[in-house]
Amino acid sequence: MNIQVELTNQDKAYIIKNMYPLYLHDLSGHYGLQEAHRPNVHGIYEASSDYRTLHDQYDVQNIWWEKPDCLYPFLIMAEDRPAGFAMVATPPHCAPGIDFFMHEFFLLQPYRGMGIAEKAAVMIFAMFKGNWEIFTNPGEKNKTGQHFWRKTVANYTQGLYEEEVAMTADEDGRKLIFRFSNHRFN
Numbered sequence: 001m002n003i004q005v006e007l008t009n010q011d012k013a014y015i016i017k018n019m020y021p022l023y024l025h026d027l028s029g030h031y032g033l034q035e036a037h038r039p040n041v042h043g044i045y046e047a048s049s050d051y052r053t054l055h056d057q058y059d060v061q062n063i064w065w066e067k068p069d070c071l072y073p074f075l076i077m078a079e080d081r082p083a084g085f086a087m088v089a090t091p092p093h094c095a096p097g098i099d100f101f102m103h104e105f106f107l108l109q110p111y112r113g114m115g116i117a118e119k120a121a122v123m124i125f126a127m128f129k130g131n132w133e134i135f136t137n138p139g140e141k142n143k144t145g146q147h148f149w150r151k152t153v154a155n156y157t158q159g160l161y162e163e164e165v166a167m168t169a170d171e172d173g174r175k176l177i178f179r180f181s182n183h184r185f186n
Helices: 012-029 054-063 116-125 139-156
Strands: 003-007 071-078 079-088 100-107 133-135 162-167 173-180
Touching: 003 116, 012 054, 012 071, 012 079, 012 100, 071 116, 079 116, 100 116, 116 139, 133 139, 139 173
Parallel strands: 100 133
Antiparallel strands: 003 071, 071 079, 079 100, 133 173, 162 173
């Protein structure tokens, strides 16, 4: 299967924005009824907001296309169709000592289980050399996500990575954190 990772601009931002509510819905399944991961009273997965429509939610995401040398919104394509997205942040949107942070990563259901996500993640890692950090939910309901990142990072780094469960600086709660440096990788 032909897999591509494209850095998007404002012209294609709407594709990622179209998929974003599906991503938030997926995340809600990992967290149960925690307030931050339930839909608001209007059915929008931004519980701490009063967004009434998806259009309202879109405006918040514009920052990803307003900082082109700092934030990198990627579209994952499979056979010339949108299959998912990845959003990579750089300082100052990372923890100290981290050069690249996988802020968001999502693959639509029909494309899962075929190796597309791992291939896309590796393609993105290869674009940016430095110290990486990835968070995922450490809970029981996210075993699939934990397995995916553990396998992907272990394969990519040949086992040379750190893994810990810790509180994040952004007060988003406990996370399973993966860290690695890819300075020496091709």
